[in-house]
Amino acid sequence: MSSSIAKPHPGKPASIKDIARLAGVSHSTVSRALRNHPLVNPDTAKRIALLAQKHGYRPSAIARSLVTQRTFTIGVVVTNISDPFVAGVVGGIEEVASAQGFSVFLANANADPEQEVRVVESFDDHRVDGIVVTSSRVGALYVPLLSRRHVPIVLLNNQHPSQFAHSVVIDSYQGSFDGTRHLLDLGHRRIAFLGDRFGRQSDTERFDGFRAALHSAGLRVSRQFVVRGDGRAEGAIAAMGDLLTLPHIPTALLCYNDMSAIGAMQRIRAAGLSVPNDISVVGFDDLHISQFLNPPLTTIRQPMFEMGRMAMDTLIAILSGNAQQQNIKVPGTLIVRGSTAPPKETE
Amino acid sequence: MSSSIAKPHPGKPASIKDIARLAGVSHSTVSRALRNHPLVNPDTAKRIALLAQKHGYRPSAIARSLVTQRTFTIGVVVTNISDPFVAGVVGGIEEVASAQGFSVFLANANADPEQEVRVVESFDDHRVDGIVVTSSRVGALYVPLLSRRHVPIVLLNNQHPSQFAHSVVIDSYQGSFDGTRHLLDLGHRRIAFLGDRFGRQSDTERFDGFRAALHSAGLRVSRQFVVRGDGRAEGAIAAMGDLLTLPHIPTALLCYNDMSAIGAMQRIRAAGLSVPNDISVVGFDDLHISQFLNPPLTTIRQPMFEMGRMAMDTLIAILSGNAQQQNIKVPGTLIVRGSTAPPKETE
């Protein structure tokens, strides 16, 4: 059979009907054969598979979805894919999704609630089977969508994981507590907190863990030792600058996350001071880069990749009806490196 | 009109027919109204829009795609979304895509050619309008798909951007040349090259730029000063270790990329040496983190976000028939920071 005969519509991709014609069967049979339906003659099935292969025919997932009412597609909303924490999470989600036959839509919301809603609407338009939202503050906005179309949503490190949504969150309180304890155990007493913007749930929880650890050592939070950045190096540089203007600066610093710690360390160096000799610094995340910093950063490890996998696992469990409400809290792990040391002078 | 009457199928999402029934028109009219077709009565259109809004009805992009033969969907293949360069590129792609009404599928290929082909097949199944591939070595494998379904592909920093595909690439040769010239201008003569795996096109180009710069200064490449990592900190640490065993170590180092430079700097410090006092280091990329390193990294800036935007712009231009073959070469920019300085001793 020559190739010129075999191609019914030169230039146009083959459809199920073309393959049916070439195989001398109905398109129903082609559909069954390609889906490995048990009730199709093995020889026929083989012939059809070969023909499909030869003509590069692949069934349209679009058309299939229309009848099955399942797209095997999920949507992932991120605030900023360039954030290394977010990228790690997305990597974990994608790995599980891909292994389970799901395709993933990715969209940036730029931490803008309006854009976030638009993104979720777009996912809705594409009839995604489920949605994962990372580090957003407005998860509650999706509840209407959720109830209407029954699309399960998993919130990862979100504020207000409402009772309608599933969630995976880091244990901010415990992580922050452990990081602060580490500084206390080293002998520090003048410990500052460099947070994220005031009012965010994760900031509040990390601050609470910080305060609780100080209390456990019989210390109180000093108001002037609490400053706020923006979760990025830029904001931390400014916040650290404020701390350095104090008449009596802290000997240690607990930061909201690693990027804040990175900014703080740069500002400390700019002031002619040294980490950890003058000021010890603790981060939160354990970004891949953190181990390569100078000095390597002591931090609370957040298993971002694993958390992404958990989020997708949760979604799949819900979709297959194997789970009810899921709310997972993941512990952080203290990783001690060179950015922390005992304070220079005993006070 | 009470809400209980308004919801025709409680629990089921509304479809175009439900809205049509509620509005007392045909579903054709609903379709037109929602697409802002000019030939529909403004009052009717308004009534339909309100009804749709009220019932959370959004037309199915799936069903629409089936008839229009356009999905307004693109696929992005990455080797590893956790790579900060890749994440930046994806951010740029997503920004343009989103602004132009395209949704993006993201898939990791883990630098595995087989997985990469599977990913592209999956995009094909979903009938994406176009594909962007980042930093892959196997772009040529897609040519069959390309020709069969006429799906335009843009290769970003790929090896072998075949003549069938569009491409956006950094000018590796020139960037590397400029970085090396910078070291020469500082007075360095003993300059090493820490590359990526041997045989990769970008590695070859960067090495060629390195060599040309040395030649322009009347120098030759010293074989023992050429080592190879893997584009990551881990590989660079090992490669740098080799350089440090030489009886006469280099005074400067040109690295394949910033992550390699970061690994090299850690290894240099581990040997008790200082950057830039003992060894100057130049990277390639200018990752966001690089300005915050200690010392801040001198590097060749690759505008990753912008390159991602260019890739998507190219795809859109092709899809709208506004462009022919596109092959864009982007210049890198030398960014001088603290990791480079004149050599300590005059030789």
Add this chain to the structure above:
DNA sequence: CTGAAAGCGCTTACAG
């Protein structure tokens, strides 16, 4: 300005 009809490319009871 509007509706009836055909059709996009599949899947899946139903009947044989």
Add this chain to the structure above:
DNA sequence: CTGAAAGCGCTTACAG
């Protein structure tokens, strides 16, 4: 084991 038919949810000539 296979085919004819209906239908998934839309868009779009075509006719009015």
